[in-house]
Amino acid sequence: MTYRSIGIATACALVASHAILPANAQTSSDAQAILAELRTMKQAYESRITALENKIIRMEAAKSTGATKPNSTPGGSTRTIRDNSFNPSIGIILNGKATSFSEDSSNIAGFAIGEEGERGKEGLSIDESELNFSANIDDKFYGSLTTAIVREGTEDKIELEEAYVMTLPDAGLPAGSRIKAGRAFWTLGYLNEHHSHADDFADRPLPYRAYLNKAYNDDGIEVSYVLPTDFYSEIGGGIFRGDDFPFGGSTGGLDTFSAFARIGGDIGDNQNWRLGAYTLRGNATSRATGEGAVTFNGDTNLYAADLRYTWAPTGNPREQELILQAEFFHRDEEGRYTDTGAGTGTVAYNEASSGWYAQSVYKFAPSWRVGARYSQLLAANVPTGLAGSALDNGGHDPYSVSVMGDWTNSEYGRLRLQYNYEELTKNQEDHQVVLQYIMSFGAHGAHAF
Amino acid sequence: MNKTLVSLTTVVLAAGLIAPPPAHAEIRVFACEPEWAALAREIGGDKIDAFSATHAGQDPHHIRAKPSLIAKIRRTDLLFCSGAGLEVGWLPLLLQRGAPARIQPGKPGYLMATDHIEVLEQTTVTDRSFGDVHPEGNPHAHLDPRNLPLLATVLQQRLATLDKINAEYYRDRAANFTAAWGRRLAAWEVRRSALKGMPVIVHHRTWSYMVRWLGLREIASLESKPGIPPTPSHLSALLQTVRTQPVKAILLTPYDPTGPADWLHGKTGIPIVTLPYTVSRDAGPGALARLFENMLSQLERAHGIR
Numbered sequence: 029m030t031y032r033s034i035g036i037a038t039a040c041a042l043v044a045s046h047a048i049l050p051a052n053a054q055t056s057s058d059a060q061a062i063l064a065e066l067r068t069m070k071q072a073y074e075s076r077i078t079a080l081e082n083k084i085i086r087m088e089a090a091k092s093t094g095a096t097k098p099n100s101t102p103g104g105s106t107r108t109i110r111d112n113s114f115n116p117s118i119g120i121i122l123n124g125k126a127t128s129f130s131e132d133s134s135n136i137a138g139f140a141i142g143e144e145g146e147r148g149k150e151g152l153s154i155d156e157s158e159l160n161f162s163a164n165i166d167d168k169f170y171g172s173l174t175t176a177i178v179r180e181g182t183e184d185k186i187e188l189e190e191a192y193v194m195t196l197p198d199a200g201l202p203a204g205s206r207i208k209a210g211r212a213f214w215t216l217g218y219l220n221e222h223h224s225h226a227d228d229f230a231d232r233p234l235p236y237r238a239y240l241n242k243a244y245n246d247d248g249i250e251v252s253y254v255l256p257t258d259f260y261s262e263i264g265g266g267i268f269r270g271d272d273f274p275f276g277g278s279t280g281g282l283d284t285f286s287a288f289a290r291i292g293g294d295i296g297d298n299q300n301w302r303l304g305a306y307t308l309r310g311n312a313t314s315r316a317t318g319e320g321a322v323t324f325n326g327d328t329n330l331y332a333a334d335l336r337y338t339w340a341p342t343g344n345p346r347e348q349e350l351i352l353q354a355e356f357f358h359r360d361e362e363g364r365y366t367d368t369g370a371g372t373g374t375v376a377y378n379e380a381s382s383g384w385y386a387q388s389v390y391k392f393a394p395s396w397r398v399g400a401r402y403s404q405l406l407a408a409n410v411p412t413g414l415a416g417s418a419l420d421n422g423g424h425d426p427y428s429v430s431v432m433g434d435w436t437n438s439e440y441g442r443l444r445l446q447y448n449y450e451e452l453t454k455n456q457e458d459h460q461v462v463l464q465y466i467m468s469f470g471a472h473g474a475h476a477f
Numbered sequence: 478m479n480k481t482l483v484s485l486t487t488v489v490l491a492a493g494l495i496a497p498p499p500a501h502a503e504i505r506v507f508a509c510e511p512e513w514a515a516l517a518r519e520i521g522g523d524k525i526d527a528f529s530a531t532h533a534g535q536d537p538h539h540i541r542a543k544p545s546l547i548a549k550i551r552r553t554d555l556l557f558c559s560g561a562g563l564e565v566g567w568l569p570l571l572l573q574r575g576a577p578a579r580i581q582p583g584k585p586g587y588l589m590a591t592d593h594i595e596v597l598e599q600t601t602v603t604d605r606s607f608g609d610v611h612p613e614g615n616p617h618a619h620l621d622p623r624n625l626p627l628l629a630t631v632l633q634q635r636l637a638t639l640d641k642i643n644a645e646y647y648r649d650r651a652a653n654f655t656a657a658w659g660r661r662l663a664a665w666e667v668r669r670s671a672l673k674g675m676p677v678i679v680h681h682r683t684w685s686y687m688v689r690w691l692g693l694r695e696i697a698s699l700e701s702k703p704g705i706p707p708t709p710s711h712l713s714a715l716l717q718t719v720r721t722q723p724v725k726a727i728l729l730t731p732y733d734p735t736g737p738a739d740w741l742h743g744k745t746g747i748p749i750v751t752l753p754y755t756v757s758r759d760a761g762p763g764a765l766a767r768l769f770e771n772m773l774s775q776l777e778r779a780h781g782i783r
Contacts (some may be wrong), residue, residue, distance in 0.1 A: 170573065181776060196573065196581070203577045204551050254551050254575035260544035262575075292544025297532055300543040338541065344732050346539035394706050396736065438705060 046318075048270045109460030116163035117471030121225045123155035124465050129460035134450075136234070138381070138407025138421025140367070142241030142273045147460070148231065153179065153466075158189070159224065162471075168199040174223070189213070190244060193466070199230030204254035208280065211247045213268055215288050216306050217355045218243055219335040227390045229432055230446045230462040233403035235357040239330060239471025241273035244308065246284070260292040260302070270310045274328050274359075284310030298343045306332040311363070318418045326363010326377070332356065347394055356387040361408075367417035375413030382406045387430075394438065401430040424454035490617050504640050507550055507580070509558035509568060510537050512619040512768075513590065517557055517762040519654050520632050524643045525555075532758040536732040538704075542567040547575045549733045554639055556580040557632070560589025561596055563616035591616055593631045594624045597685050611703075619755070622662060622769050626655040661766055667771050675780050676724045678715070678747070680733040683754065687772065694707035696724055700739045707737040719745050726779040729752040 127150050135149040148155075162172035192210030195201055195431040213221050219236060220243050232242050252264030270276075270284035278284070286309070290300035309329040316323055334355040341348050362378045385403030392398070407421035414420060427450070434444035448460040506527040508514035514529035521527065530546055531537045537559070550556070550571045558564050572581060580586035596614035618624050633651035638645035674691040677684075682700045688695050697718055701711035719741070727738045729751045738749045752772050756764040 194573075197576055198578045198581055201577075204572070204575050254547060256552055257548060260548040262547075290544075293548075294543070294545045300541070300545065302544045338543075342732065343535040344539060345541055346536060347734060369723075 058205050059383065068427070086143055101337055116161045118160075119160040119221070119468060119470040120156075121156075121158035121160075122386040122465075122467045122469075123157060123225060124153070125155055125230065126152050126271075126463045128461045129458055130460070131456055132454055133453070133456060135418070135453045135456065136238060136405065136426045137424045137453040138410070139238045139405060139426070140322035140418040140420055141238050143319075144242040144265075144273075145237035145240075148462075149179075155232065156187075156189075156224070158223065158469075164196065165193065168196055170194045170196050170289055202253075204256060205251065206247065206253075207251050209249040211245055212250070213243055213245045214248070214250055214286065215264060216240075216244055216286065216308055216330075217251065217304070217332045217357070218336055218353060225466050225468070228353075228387065228399055229401055229430055230464045231430075231448070233355075233385035233387070233401060234405050234426060234452075235385060235403065238383055238405055239274060239357050239359055244272055244274075246270065246272035246275070248284070250286070252288075260289075260290070262290045264288050270309070270392070274308075274315065275310045275312045275331065276315040279313075284308075298341065300335070301335070301337045304332075304334045306330075306334075308332075318367070319475050321367055321369035322418050323366045323368075324361070324363055325376075326361060327337045328363075328414070329360045331358045331360075345391070347391075351389045351393045352387075353389075354384065356382065358382040365414060365417075365419060367414065367419065370414075370417040372414055372417045375409060377414070379408035380409035394437055396433070397436070398433045399431070401428075401432075403430075424451075426450075426452040428452070440469060441465075502681035502750035504554045505552055506555045506557055506637060507553040509556075509564050510619075510659050511758045512755045512765065513557040513559070514758070515690060515756045515764050516619075516625065516628060516632060517555075517763065518760070519762055520629055520647055520651050521636055522646065524640065524646060526666055529758045533753070533755050534731050536730075538563055538566065542570040542574075546571055550580070551575040551577070553577065553580050553586070553587065555586045555635060557588045557590075559591060559616040559618060560644075561613040562611040565611075585635050588632065588635055590618050590624070590628055592675055594618050594621075595628055597689065598682070609743075613674060615682060615685045617686055619686075620684060621690045622658070622665070623690065624686070625765065626658050629654050629658070658766075661769075665769065665773065668777065670692060670782060671782055672773075672776055675726075675776065676722065678719070678724050678727045678740060678741070680729050681725070683730050683733075684728055687752075691776070693776075696722065696751075699727070699741070706734070710742060715741065716744055719747065720750070725781075726750040726776070728752055748779055750775055752776075 076150060125148065126191060127148055129147070129150050135288060156176035156178050158176050160172065160174045162170070165171045171193045173188075176187045176189050177184055178187055179185075190210070190212045192208055192212040194208040195206050197203070201207065213223070217220055219227065220240065223409055224232065224242070231237075236242055246268040248266050248268030250264060250266030252262055252348055253472070255261045255263065265287040266285060268275075268284040268286070269280070270278035275284055286307060288304060289304040290302060290304040294300055307330065308329075311327045312324050314323055314325060315328075316406065335353070337352045338345065339350045341350075358380060359382065360380045363376075364374045365377045366372060366374045383400060383403070383405040387399060387401035389399035391395055404425055404427040406425050408419070410417075410420045429449045430446060432444055432446035436442045436444055441466070444462075444464045444466070446462040446464070448458070448461075448462070450456075450458040450460065452458070479509070480676040485614055487623075503523075504521065504525040506514065506517045506521065506525050508529045510519060510531055511529040511533055514527040517525060517527040528549055530549070531540055546567070553576065556572075556576075558568060560671050577586075578584070591614065596616075597613035600612055629651050633647045640647075669691050674694055675691075676694045676696050677688070678697050678699065679695055682698055682703060684693075684695075687693070697715055699712070699715070701705045701708055707763060724745075724747050727741060727747055727749045729735065729738055731751055731754060741747065752775055753768055754774070756768050
């Protein structure tokens, strides 16, 4: 060991001891020296950072003097159009109502309806709060899950509205075809595919309440195919479990199915239309309606047709738009009805009924719309055994007239005031007023036509 | 009977599968906006058939995914749009519904203009209390004419990939277009310097690319927040701003509502200038050049240059 190394070792020891004992009077000048050195280092780094920052500013200035192209390889684009930068997209719908009815009863003459088809609650209440997650699963599949939190009695319950997977165009199926499996609001008429928050009125029209218990979202699988024609044309069909209204009590047989066909097109630049025909067939086992009093067993077949027409005078539906929409439903049932409320016993039944609505909504300013709707049900002939039961309309066809006005602040928030005049049973005149808000946040996918 | 039915079905299916492609084997271009259809016609000539989903009077951010568009996109070879969220309300739906695999994101048949140019106003703010905010940035990219030759090149490459037989044809047309456009840009340079610093008010931030190209001074926008209709309080604040500094014009697109601009014009006399935002739906060759000529002349008039 040389003297030199001993010297370095001593110096190190001294520095170390000074560092440990900074209060030592003899060493304070050394500490000052170290601090000074640190300051110089800091200054040096700061000046280098400033130089780098200036360099970046200069580069950016040079870049912005002319348009540049970062990427031009065919197929090399990576940015996709999507509704949110999150994966999965998450969307929340909040929904609340203040409702007033002038009648205590809301029986529909000639129709025993399911629980969800009944008129809403009176007073202040929140409607279904929806939570949606959706994403492309990979290049071949897309998935979506929508739950609704609803108040049933005194409890908040989670209902699974939709949980489906769907093929993407890359899945290798023939162009224009798609398979959707799981639980979904299936293709049937116009409104059924849409979530109720997208509706133009605060409640669903009478045929949806009577025939679909608001909406048909059974478990199943649906195939559809857009034909390669100049105008829009699409055909499809599905097979379902048969557990959701108007069916029920399924044991898993493959006897519930649907089929549909749709066409559509333009009239000039600013008018569009779509026309569809649908059928949904299956059977019900112990389907309970009318608050549990009415039971049906048998085949129930539904036929529907819908027409939608939109006209945006300038081509911009955001500024001004007129929408006309109508749907017609026809139901054919063969089986046995029992109404314990009327004490009918089990009665053989083979009859048909129908219902329809027509509505018009006019947006006269970007944030303001007004609308009117008429809906009506035409009850079936009633077999003698069911006279006086819930299925006997007493010579009255239930109808409902609605007018509404709504204010849309942005794509994400809407307030609505609606008035309904309903005479669903003879002399049961119900004046209803609904004040409603529908707000959404998070990703909010585009709505179909 | 059953056998006949089976064989008949087989014949129909086989005929469908082996049917030759239609005689006119041209590339079908689905453009979301008329400017891209026009550019496609400049480069693709008679080898393509370009269709524009929107017309010049429409705000491409707010149209519906209408049935006729599903039918159109079903048979498309090349999709050419602005991107950056401009078509977010309807294009994803069309892409999912009926669009073929060859035009899905990442494929050569999927071309978004804003993927290939420098995008303005990109932000990380996604709070919707700031309005209809698009973090992807401003999509109105065709309003800076310097972007068009860049896109012509990308488009030519895509067309050549999709239709190899005519690759040379596309290359020649793109070269001619780019050269002619370069000469125009040089001619516009003189007029551009005369407009530099011209103070303007816009309705929506549609004009940012043009404002940057010409070096205009954007004093304010009539919308208080993007996508939210102008409020009375914002307009009266704007009136104060305008009284303290000169503004030469209120710039509108043909699809902007005219109410707020009319109000401000009535109070201050500042002229309203409705600039063409794009070309007509079936615009032929030269239409894009005329679009910028027209824009420059209107601005020059408002600025008192001619």
